[in-house]
Amino acid sequence: MSNISASAATPSFTPRLVEAVRQYGTLGIFLVLVIVASFWSDAFLTERNLMNVVRQVASGAGIMAVGMLFVVLTRGIDLSVGSIAAVGSVLCAYLVAVQGYSVPVTILLVILAGSACGMVTGFFVAYMRLPSFVISLAMMAIARGISLIISAGRPITMGSPGASLVDFGSGFFLGIPQPAILMLIIFAIGGVVLTYTSFGRLVTAIGSNEEAVRLSGVPVERYVLSVYVISGALAAIAGIVAASRTGIGTPQVGVGAELDVIAAVVIGGASLMGGRGGMFNTLLGALILGIITNIMNLAGVPGYHQNVYLGLIIILAMLIQFVTARSRR
Amino acid sequence: MTDLVSLTGIRKNFLGVHALKGVDFNLKAGEVHALVGENGAGKSTLMRVLAGEIAPTSGTITLDGEVTQLSGPRDATSRGISVIHQELALAPDLTVAENIFLGRLPGVVNHAALRKAASAILNRLGFDIDPGAEAGTLTVAHQQVVEIAKALSNNARVIVFDEPTAVLANSDAERLLAIIRELRAAGAGVVYISHRLNEVFDLSDRITIMKDGSHVETVETAATDVDTVIARMVGRQMSALFPPKEGRAPGDVVVDVRNINRGRKVRNVSFTVRAGEVVGLGGLVGSGRTEVARLIFGADRMDSGAIELHGKPLRLSSPRDAVRARIGLVPESRKEQGVILEAPIRVNTTLAKIRSVTRMGFLNVGKERRIANALGADMRLKASSVEAPVSSLSGGNQQKVALAKWFHADCELLILDEPTRGVDVGAKSEIYNLINDLAKAGKAVLVISSEHQELFGICDRILVMAEGAIVGELDEDAFTEHELLTLAMTQSARDRDEASQ
Structure with missing residues (x-):
């Protein structure tokens, strides 16, 4: 009797385990990482250090990861986010310090510029059916070039006209760095859009089976275009945040950031084959990445070595995904 | 030797x-x-x-x-x-x-x-x-x-x-x-x-x-x-799987297809489908039936020709235009084109009319669930719940989900391409019933099938295609495999080309 029930339970147990790993795996890794780190280094679990981590994540991969998740859900990829962040950073400083625009107008214009970059990528991907990898790679070069042209290759100091931005970048609200709060708000909005709106529903569906969605009468191209616009806009916002932290807009912002952003999304369990991924897990993915970098800094791992470990961690995350995806079949 | x-x-x-x-x-x-x-x-x-x-x-x-x-x-x-x-x-x-x-x-x-x-x-x-x-x-x-x-x-x-x-x-x-x-x-x-x-x-x-x-x-x-x-x-007989055709009352012409062409695959195809009528598109695989369906659905562009819906010319540049005109297509490859396998049944049922469950862009999941449950009950869908992914269903039930999508979108014209391929006998019979119900409700239905008995069982008339052209039309009293195959296999467009030269 017990034999029979045991053998009957086995086939349903494995998928459930896989499902659990898929759903809570990222959270598990996050918690384990926090616990290990706090035992390992006294410096880790201090308020100052933790706030530093979230601020770094906010002005690094965090905000961009929200846009990247939408892109990845459609089965695309956006390699241009780091470069668009650089455009955002220098354009922000340029408009405030050189052109004398007010801060709100500047923010609006910078977001529009980022959206425009995303729209170009999105147009070629959605309407010309060109591979997002190549088009966003081209946009990566173009946007980086634009940021160098605007700044003439030199950092632009915002100075007193940008004081309110600097206040935002270095300030705290209820003891939490304001950029981190902005990031959490963006993640929250992203999560709501993804889970509770038809836009999020259709973006996910397109990634699962684009042809079936098209044959259901959905204007697939528009949705694909929009995710690149969102990604570009959020990258520009990330650029503004980066500028606000230091008060300087520099074309060096976001070099290699696309790697961190994609890593955050993948560690968060999203599938690069589209159709699967969650906003909360992506936030955890970005935080995990930030914590690992922080631990390596605390441990004094040299910057060059950090890149190697980062790459290995991405491979590990992909491996976990691969194994769970395969055992679900 | x-x-x-x-x-x-x-x-x-x-x-x-x-x-x-x-x-x-x-x-x-x-x-x-x-x-x-x-x-x-x-x-x-x-x-x-x-x-x-x-x-x-x-x-x-x-x-x-x-x-x-x-x-x-x-x-x-x-x-x-x-x-x-x-x-x-x-x-x-x-x-x-x-x-x-x-x-x-x-x-x-x-x-x-x-x-x-x-x-x-x-x-x-x-x-x-x-x-x-x-x-x-x-x-x-x-x-x-x-x-x-x-x-x-x-x-x-x-x-x-x-x-x-x-x-x-x-x-x-x-x-x-x-x-x-x-x-x-x-x-x-x-x-x-x-x-x-x-x-x-x-x-x-x-x-x-x-x-x-x-x-x-x-x-x-x-x-x-x-x-x-x-x-x-010929000679394969199917048992009494088919519902009686009584109660259908063909009405006005819903769709009027005139001389549509696309490359070598569709040549000068013209026909009409009336409300409450089930028209079959027979012929061999590769005779251009699926291509005709895709043209009427806006999935491909036609080279020339015209399509009218309720007497008004239809401009189709994408499936979206067709869906807006209340035309539905259940495509031949279910898993690639008909359903989203990893998504729940609920999500699949509203895909063609997602507006019905949104307000200012926000989804009303409760309403969506009620719709999916109601459709599932109507169609006798066998599933643990509407939250189950479509991939967990049998072929026949997956096909019912693909159909449910268009039931919910309330189509005037529904095109079904091989609706019972890979479907077990019991579900086949249920799908035939659903098609019959559609016709009784006054919808126009176009069915493509390579199973001739299936066409005989559910259609009011059958258009036979060969090499991209319609080579003949069979009325109910001429529903025999012999007639159908004779048209499909001897009346090739090539022969007619020769005759016209």
Whole structure:
């Protein structure tokens, strides 16, 4: 009797385990990482250090990861986010310090510029059916070039006209760095859009089976275009945040950031084959990445070595995904 | 004289499906042996066994009087067996010469010598094809010639042609048939699979008829005629799966299709479907039925022609336009095009009309669940809940989900492409009932099916297609497989082209 029930339970147990790993795996890794780190280094679990981590994540991969998740859900990829962040950073400083625009107008214009970059990528991907990898790679070069042209290759100091931005970048609200709060708000909005709106529903569906969605009468191209616009806009916002932290807009912002952003999304369990991924897990993915970098800094791992470990961690995350995806079949 | 090839008692099971049920087949040197039967009769499967592409479950393969086991396609090729598939298998970026000698290329290729050898074979076939051209740049007819050249360069003595003329224009087809006659004269054995019975009678020495994976009979071509062969191919009866057609009252014309064209696949197709009417689109696989459906649904653009819906011209630039005009399509490949497998049933049911469950862009999941539950109950969907992913359902229930989407979108015209493919008998019957209900509710329904009995069971009339054109229309009193197949297999557009010239 017990034999029979045991053998009957086995086939349903494995998928459930896989499902659990898929759903809570990222959270598990996050918690384990926090616990290990706090035992390992006294410096880790201090308020100052933790706030530093979230601020770094906010002005690094965090905000961009929200846009990247939408892109990845459609089965695309956006390699241009780091470069668009650089455009955002220098354009922000340029408009405030050189052109004398007010801060709100500047923010609006910078977001529009980022959206425009995303729209170009999105147009070629959605309407010309060109591979997002190549088009966003081209946009990566173009946007980086634009940021160098605007700044003439030199950092632009915002100075007193940008004081309110600097206040935002270095300030705290209820003891939490304001950029981190902005990031959490963006993640929250992203999560709501993804889970509770038809836009999020259709973006996910397109990634699962684009042809079936098209044959259901959905204007697939528009949705694909929009995710690149969102990604570009959020990258520009990330650029503004980066500028606000230091008060300087520099074309060096976001070099290699696309790697961190994609890593955050993948560690968060999203599938690069589209159709699967969650906003909360992506936030955890970005935080995990930030914590690992922080631990390596605390441990004094040299910057060059950090890149190697980062790459290995991405491979590990992909491996976990691969194994769970395969055992679900 | 011993046979070149003798297949005896060949059985092949795919996952419990009996694709071949003990088939005998033999081929003599210097003959053209035609293999005919409906789609799914097992012709191609039998030839894949001969080509070493699949191993039979049981049965023996005898080559030149010697019992043989083929280890794979390479083994078959080295024994002089070549198959020229319907879908050409050339490497498009390689040259003609490289393609001809592919698989036997030396480590270092002497291109000049290779081209010379290729030229020799091509000239023998009577075609002036540049051996240095990339294969992908050739016309389909010339690609086929390259395939034949490849077979000849292998010293093939057994050559299988799987529907070679299906894609060819008239003059090219004639030349191909001439080549086949030459191959026969040179002592090769040719297996010729074709749906064009006129050609089969023109060319072959013997005909083997297959049906449902079984060998029906082998006859001398001279001793039979087209009618007799068709009569032997048909005869599969389906039980009382079909709902009574009473209660349908065909009303006004819903869709009026006028002279639509697209490439060689759809030629001057015109027809109407009325409200409350189920119209069938019959014919063989590849006759252009799916292409017609895709044109009416806006999934492809037509070259010329017009479509009217309720008397108003319809401008279709995408499926979106069609869905807005309340046209639905249940596509032929369910898993690739019909449903999102990993998404829950609930999500799939509202996909074509997501606005019905949103307010200012926000989803009302509760309402969506009620809709999905109601539809599921109506359609007798068997699932643990509407939250279950479609991938967890049986084929028949997956198809019901694909249908549910259009029930919810409340279509005026629903096009169903092979609605019961891969569906078990019980679910088939339920799907027929649903189609009947649609017609009774005054919807226009267009059904594409390769199962003729299915069309007979549910349609009010059937349009028969062959080679992209509608070649005839059957009313209910003419619903016999014999009539349908006679139209589909003898009234080819090519014959009519000739007549008009």
